[in-house]
Amino acid sequence: DTVLVVGGDGMVNTIGSELVNTDVRLGVVPAGSGNGFARHFGIPLHPAGAARALLEGYTAPIDVGKVNDRLFFVTCSMACDGAIVETFEKYPFRGIVPYVLAGAQQLIEYKAQPFHIEIDGEPLDFKHPLIFTVANLSQFGSDVLVAPDAKADSGDLELVAIEKKDLPLVVSQIHRFIEKTFHQHPLVTNRHFKTMIVQRENASPIQIDGELMKADTNVHIEVLPSALNVIIPN
Numbered sequence: 001d002t003v004l005v006v007g008g009d010g011m012v013n014t015i016g017s018e019l020v021n022t023d024v025r026l027g028v029v030p031a032g033s034g035n036g037f038a039r040h041f042g043i044p045l046h047p048a049g050a051a052r053a054l055l056e057g058y059t060a061p062i063d064v065g066k067v068n069d070r071l072f073f074v075t076c077s078m079a080c081d082g083a084i085v086e087t088f089e090k091y092p093f094r095g096i097v098p099y100v101l102a103g104a105q106q107l108i109e110y111k112a113q114p115f116h117i118e119i120d121g122e123p124l125d126f127k128h129p130l131i132f133t134v135a136n137l138s139q140f141g142s143d144v145l146v147a148p149d150a151k152a153d154s155g156d157l158e159l160v161a162i163e164k165k166d167l168p169l170v171v172s173q174i175h176r177f178i179e180k181t182f183h184q185h186p187l188v189t190n191r192h193f194k195t196m197i198v199q200r201e202n203a204s205p206i207q208i209d210g211e212l213m214k215a216d217t218n219v220h221i222e223v224l225p226s227a228l229n230v231i232i233p234n
Contacts, residue, residue: 001024002025002026002027003025003026004054005026005027006031006047008032008035009034009036009037009074009141009209009210010211011032012026012073013072013073013074013209016073016228017070017071020064021224021227023229025059025229026228026230027054028041028043028231029043029050029051030045032210034142036138036139037074037137038050039143040074040137040139041232041233053234057231057232057234058234059230059231059232060153060232061226061230062153062226062227062229063152063153063155063223063224063228064136064223065157065221065222065224066222067215067220068215068219070208070213071224072208072209073136073209074136074137074141074209075133075136075137075140075146075208075209076133076221077133077207078207079130079132080106080107080112080164084207085207085210085212112128112129112130112163113201113204114126114200114201115132115199116199117196117198118196120193120196126161126163129161129163130163132160133161135147135150135157135158135159136150136223137150138150152230153225153226154192155223155226156194157192157193157222157223158193159189160188160189163187193223194222196222197219197220197221198220199218200217200219203215
């Protein structure tokens with residue numbers, strides 16, 4: 001059986017979550033603002049092209065991320081990168097322009113808080129994280145790549161983090177998100193993992209596949225390997 005979703009990453013998350021650990025295949029025709037899921041797999045953004053690619057594609061299992069009791073397929077963020085989505089949702093229009101405006105606003109206004117994490121059992125502290133994203137796939141959407149080397153079937157997730165004290169770096173190197181090289185900068189923390197526990201001083205919303213989720217101070221993240229069957233273009 002196959003379920004076809006016409007929509008953006010939020011809709012893919014809603015429908016795809018019901019298909020995890022089943023034999024049902026997920027096909028995606030992108031119709032959102034960012035379309036990070038579709039862009040990662042090279043699904044054409046035009047409906048006719050997407051339909052043709054899915055008809056000629058193949059089926060493969062991909063990993064799924066789980067944050068507390070919610071699933072995610074693309075990214076999960078809980079610092080400034082999560083607050084950007086909260087600001088973005090207030091704009092009356094969609095696309096890359098309001099996302100950039102929301103990002104610029106939050107880079108100035110966001111008040112970072114300490115994170116203590118355990119990543120596969122290893123303790124690690126971030127004093128004032130500005131970017132704190134867990135990636136299952138390569139990008140936020142709109143070709144803004146946060147983890148260009150991410151593989152959908154790697155069996156792990158990838159943490160990408162940077163401290164707020166390095167804000168000048170973020171601003172001066174913003175072009176690297178498009179050039180797929182930001183993650184290579186020495187001030188950027190990259191860690192692959194299977195399980196992570198995050199302890200924050202204050203509860204705040206988390207971004208999951210472009211949507212906001214309320215979360216307490218303690219957050220548990222893990223990978224569910226090969227949990228969703230997806231139709232992928234050849």
